[in-house]
Amino acid sequence: MDALKSTFGTLYKYKDLVVQLVSRDLKLKYRRSFLGYVWSVLNPLLIMIVMTVVFSTMFSRNIHNFPVYLLTGRTLFEFMTTSTNAAMRSIIANASLIKKTYVPKYIFTLAKVTSCLVDFVLSLGALLIVMIVTRAEFTPYFFLFPLVVIQIYIFCLGLGLFLAQANVFFRDMQYIYKAVTTAWMYLSAIFYPITSLPENLQHFIKTYNPLYYYIQQFRDFIYEGQMTEPRVFIMGWVIAFVTLGIGILTFRRSQDRFILYI
């Protein structure tokens, strides 16, 4: 608790810096492109169409409304990989600044994850469009989806902080992580039904894949239109905060030595 307090105590003073950094990321992302922010919606839509064409014939028997099934998993996974990858490089990318002025270093990681969050929320527009086009059923549970967004944001922030500090001392991290996320994608039941896996592997994913807790909840609320299992819901929050705790502790322990390695 004390660690949390002293780490985020400066946050109030630097809150405007976070806003500035996030708006910088968003401004520069689409600067000089004709469609600009429309790409945040269009991109997932196009990828969804490609993947639907490729996979729907393979799995269409088991999954009703494949586009929505796919998008609910994919947007979450995409947010997780882009935000943690950006967070991992956030300290090294801002090395010149960290060497020359005093700024709490976690601000850069926080800003990166947050700007990815904005992009993620925009990409949910694609999901909404697909739901309307495919005449998916809207239930009151749909409006619970922000709870999942908050959980995965906290989770990614924690993971991002951990990766950012590890990457400073051990640059091989980014290459290892690339392989890890690829494996992670195939183990998250994004474009196939989880029931098509062998029983023991299903159990493994449902228990040990943190991302699956979020995808499961997200699909329950949006795709199935039902309340999620209490166990999954509670574990989602627990995993998020435990990850954040680990992230903050490791980051705090090593942040004073960053300057010697960047």
Added chain:
Amino acid sequence: MIEVNDLTIRFNLASEKVDNLKEYFIKLVKKELMFQEFLALQHINLKIKKGEAWGLIGTNGSGKSTLLKAISGIMKPYKGEVIVRGEIAPLIELGAGFDMNLTARENIYLNGTVLGHSKKFMDEHFDEIVEFADLHEFLDSPIKNFSSGMKARLGFSVATMVNPDILVVDEILAVGDARFRKKCNIRMEEMLSGGTTLLYVSHNIDSVKKLCDHAIWINRGKTMMSGEVNAVCDAYMESLEQDKK
């Protein structure tokens, strides 16, 4: 105001290149693989009172900037301690927080918030900054198109807009033109008469003598001499003369 007690700062000199396996294991055993120690500052003691102006002199690589970074909180002491009371405006490098792809307007806000100001505060002082930097007509062009002098002007304006308790100035004004340098010197003198403590690094001994009342001479990370400005500067100049012979 500022107290530096027995300060030692450690640097990492590790070379990126390890050519062969043998060297790799030797370094691994000696724990030098990613880390090779170098003490940039050793046992520095310094006491600075409010309102004093201190010049830091010494040859290149002697540790002047490192001392400024330690006082600004960018580097943490390896041994010893640094105690600072009051708000610091560090001008280690002008426009350190600038993003070359953003416009001058956006950079003023970004750099201001990097220095710890709020958005509201920046709104209030925006005109003042633009006025001092004298960059009205280029406000909305990306600063990658700016000359280094223009960037320095913008950076100096943002950094000195507040009245900090302590102003830390590394050799940064060399790129500005004569008119702007004069403007900067006037601003620094104004701040000094207003009770701001100044820490100033320069190779221009005349400007040190003009601005400062105390000086510390550092050589290879060790204090050679510290005290009244003229005595220290003269001793330093003398040693330079001796080197030449």
